[in-house]
Amino acid sequence: MMSPKLQLEITALTAQTDGPFYFYSLSRIQQTWQRLRESLPTDLEIFYSAKANSHPGILKTLRAFGASVDIASIGELNAARSAGFTAEQIEFTGPGKTPSELQAAIELGIDTLVVESLQELELIESIASSLGKQVDVSLRIHPAHFVTNSGRVLEGESSQFGIDEDQLPAAVAIHKSCPHVRIRGTHTHSQSNLLSADDVNQNFTFAIEAALRLQKLLGVKLETVNLGGGFGIPYIEGRAPLDLHAVGEKFKALRERDDVRLELGSARFRIELGRYLVGESGFFVTKVLYTKESQGKHYAILNGGFTQCQLACGAGQVIRRNFQISVIQKTVNTGKRRTHLAGPSCYSQDIVASDVELPTLSPGDLVCVHNVGAYGYSFSPVGFLRQAPATEYLA
Numbered sequence: 001m002m003s004p005k006l007q008l009e010i011t012a013l014t015a016q017t018d019g020p021f022y023f024y025s026l027s028r029i030q031q032t033w034q035r036l037r038e039s040l041p042t043d044l045e046i047f048y049s050a051k052a053n054s055h056p057g058i059l060k061t062l063r064a065f066g067a068s069v070d071i072a073s074i075g076e077l078n079a080a081r082s083a084g085f086t087a088e089q090i091e092f093t094g095p096g097k098t099p100s101e102l103q104a105a106i107e108l109g110i111d112t113l114v115v116e117s118l119q120e121l122e123l124i125e126s127i128a129s130s131l132g133k134q135v136d137v138s139l140r141i142h143p144a145h146f147v148t149n150s151g152r153v154l155e156g157e158s159s160q161f162g163i164d165e166d167q168l169p170a171a172v173a174i175h176k177s178c179p180h181v182r183i184r185g186t187h188t189h190s191q192s193n194l195l196s197a198d199d200v201n202q203n204f205t206f207a208i209e210a211a212l213r214l215q216k217l218l219g220v221k222l223e224t225v226n227l228g229g230g231f232g233i234p235y236i237e238g239r240a241p242l243d244l245h246a247v248g249e250k251f252k253a254l255r256e257r258d259d260v261r262l263e264l265g266s267a268r269f270r271i272e273l274g275r276y277l278v279g280e281s282g283f284f285v286t287k288v289l290y291t292k293e294s295q296g297k298h299y300a301i302l303n304g305g306f307t308q309c310q311l312a313c314g315a316g317q318v319i320r321r322n323f324q325i326s327v328i329q330k331t332v333n334t335g336k337r338r339t340h341l342a343g344p345s346c347y348s349q350d351i352v353a354s355d356v357e358l359p360t361l362s363p364g365d366l367v368c369v370h371n372v373g374a375y376g377y378s379f380s381p382v383g384f385l386r387q388a389p390a391t392e393y394l395a
C-alpha cells in the first residue's frame with residue numbers, strides 16, 4: 001500500500017497537471033541500489049538498461065550511484081551522454097543496430113559493442129576499417145535450449161537475439177579476418193523478471209559456461225563476461241521478492257569453481273538490470289473522469305490508460321493480471337465495489353485494471369498504478385490517437 005507521505009506528494013502534483021502522470025521515487029531507487037550493492041560482490045559491475053526508463057533524472061541518479069549503462073539505440077546513446085555517462089561506461093546491445101548507429105558508437109569509442117549476428121561482426125569490421133579504428137566487442141550468445149522454465153522467457157530454441165551457441169566457431173572464423181575487431185568478452189540475457197535465486201543462478205551458470213566455450217575457441221583470455229540479469233520484481237501482491245542475498249552467495253560459489261577461477265579469474269563480471277532497478281519506484285497516476293454501469297458491472301473511465309501506460313493494460317503478459325492499485329479519493333466514500341478501470345481511448349483493451357475491488361470511486365478521484373517505473377512510459381504507444389503523453393515527475 002501507499003505511505004501517507006507518498007499520497008501527499010502525489011496529490012500535490014495534481015496542482016501542476018490535469019493529465020495523467022508518472023511519479024518516480026528517487027529514494028526507492030536509492031534503496032534498491034543499496035540493497036544490490038550490499039548483497040552482490042563489490043567487483044560485480046552493474047549496468048542499467050536504459051530501455052526500462054531513460055528519463056534524464058533517472059539516468060543521472062543511477063550514474064551518480066555508480067552504474068554503467070546499457071543502451072539499445074542512438075536515442076538512448078544521446079540520452080546517456082547527456083546524463084553524463086562517459087564512453088567507457090556505455091555498452092550497446094540490440095539485434096538491429098544500423099550502420100549509422102554503429103559508426104556513431106565506434107567514433108565515440110564506447111566500452112562495448114555487443115555483436116548479435118555474424119553479419120553485424122563483418123559490418124563492424126568494415127566500418128572500423130574505414131575509420132581506421134580498433135573496436136572491442138562482446139559476442140551475445142544465444143542458448144541452444146531454455147535455460148530455466150520460470151520467469152518470462154525471452155529466448156527459446158530460436159531467436160532473433162544473439163549468436164547461437166553452435167555458430168560460435170563460425171563467428172571465431174570470421175573474426176580471424178577482422179583485424180580491426182577484438183572479441184573481448186561475452187554477453188547473455190536469456191530471461192526477464194525472475195523471482196527465484198536458483199533461476200538467476202542457472203542463467204549465470206549458462207553465461208559463464210558459454211564464456212568458457214568461447215574462450216577456448218578463441219584461444220585468448222576474455223576480459224569481460226556479462227551475465228545478463230533478469231532480476232524480477234513481485235508485480236503481484238503477495239509474491240515473494242527475489243532473495244538477493246542468495247543470488248550473491250550462489251554467484252560467489254560459482255566464481256569459486258575450479259575451472260572458473262582458473263580460466264576466468266582475471267575477467268570482469270557484469271550484470272545489466274532494468275526493471276529491478278527502477279520498476280518499484282514508479283507510479284502511474286490517472287484521474288477518474290466518469291463512473292458508469294454496464295450490464296451490472298461498474299466502470300470508472302480514467303483520463304489515462306493504454307497510450308500512456310500500456311504495461312498496466314496487459315502488454316507483454318502471457319496471462320493478463322492486474323497491477324497493484326491504490327486510490328486517493330477526493331471525498332472518502334464508504335463501501336467497496338468491484339470495478340473495471342478503463343482508459344479513455346476507443347480501444348477495447350484499454351483496461352488499466354479489470355474487476356478489481358476498490359473503494360467506490362467518483363469523478364476526480366486518483367487511481368495510482370504501482371510498479372510501473374520500468375517499461376511504463378518507455379513502452380507505451382504514444383502515437384495512438386495522438387493523445388498527450390503522460391507528464392513525468394521525480395522526487
Ligand SMILES: Cc1ncc(COP(=O)(O)O)c(C=O)c1O
Nearest residue numbers: 049093189192193230273274275
Ligand atoms: C539485452 C537486454 N538486457 C537487459 C534487459 C533488461 O531486462 P530487465 O528490465 O528485465 O532487467 C533487456 C530487456 O529486454 C534486454 O533485452
